[in-house]
Amino acid sequence: MMETQALDFPKIDAVLRANGTGEVTINGTSHAIQADDEAAVLREALSLITDTAAQLGRPVKVRTTDPDGQGLIVVSPDGIVSEATQAKPSPRRQKNPEPAASAPPPVQAPAEPSAEKADAPAAPVTFGAAVSRVQESAPAAEEVVLEPVTRRSLKETSFLVSAPVLEPATRGWRGVLTRLGFRMEPSPEELAEREDIRTVSQHWPGPRTVAVVNRKGGANKTPTVVMLSAILARYSGAATVAWDNNESQGTLGWRTEQGSHDNSVLDLIDSSQTLLSPSTNAAEIARFVHHQTSDKFDVLRSDENDEGDHEVTAEEVDIAHQVLTRYYRLIVMDSGNTARSANWRQMITHTNQLVVPVTAIEDRAEAARLTLQTLESRGGHDAALARNAVVIVSESTDAKRSMSGDALKRAKDEARRIADGFAPHVRAVVRIPYDPALVNGPIRYDALQPATRRAWLAAAAAVAKGF
Known part of the structure; x- marks a missing residue:
């Protein structure tokens, strides 16, 4: 009843921002709001x-806008x-209907959604409880036929409800209204994140x-390894x-982060017999390995010998992988730029999911395309990895440094x-916006915008779907 009394006049727009500010505009008159948190902004707006x-x-x-x-x-x-x-559009009348020749009027089935309705803007998510429909099409009493009661096995019966309970919104207008006592369903964006x-x-x-x-340097391989490891470790709790x-x-x-030692993959390989022993804790x-205290994953470093006189062999990749699969559920491997090297090719034999980062x-x-093409041409396991790959495209940093509006648009x-x-050649493609926290220095998930x-959460979800 309340909604039927609400009119489109006056025109009211309310904006809620994550930085503790907001704005209510009533018939063109703007009222800026600034408070300590989102809840205080919303209370003043309401x-x-x-x-x-x-x-x-x-x-x-009120038309609401939030992140x-x-x-x-x-x-x-x-x-x-x-x-x-939103009000449902009235059905359009059919022009010049042709009468059926001596045929009884057909029984009308429930109308299918029209193409016009599919193209219309989707109605907002409905908040609150839906009105239940009770006995819409109950049969007449004389049509009811009592079926004999059939005894069923208790094994075929359950009183448990399998459908999950939808938790109320936690973000934006909906989240703040929920905290103020109005239970609101989450937005489509929040549902997608969940x-x-x-x-x-x-x-x-x-x-x-x-x-x-x-195979090209500067393609964002290392930041991709760190971000995927951090997100999967944080959310899954898997080693x-x-x-x-x-x-x-x-x-x-x-x-x-570096731990209290300077050991690398070569030290792990040298100690592999001990680490693979059943008696080893x-x-x-x-x-x-070097534990990342905030992002909850470990790092196995490459050899940092100043002379650089050792190249990892295929056999050493097998040994290190055997050790790591005993201690970890998930291994995310960074790689060099030489797809022909023995350790690169042997890495591929152990791979379950391929990720190709691209700046x-x-x-x-072009280097990413050639990498995928090389794997596809080998056939078998390598080709399957290429077809099922996840490509992660990060915006260029050059345009961001100039801060030019045209440059930013060109970068996007x-x-x-x-x-x-x-997109047509792999399983999934995810785009990542530019973030200065990924450019230099140690990478931390919490430092990102x-x-x-x-x-990056969407990218990690795309990767996890391949497991």
């Missing part, structure tokens, strides 16, 4: 809107909030190995190790163009 409704003596409609998207709510003069629903979290939180039988490859499988000296150790692996620059994208357009180019964290 106060302004409720006063307007009280002056009019009827509910008002999760847009919605439409109704606010009563008493401050009661409900979700607005599904990605559920995907990366799964446990799977047996260990999994992810190889991050691109995770990031392994720098560069044939000589890699950079994974430079971008992550699981905690002994800490002597060879949105032509030569990096180029990332989109490259992502679209890979919210939009970047969300994009």
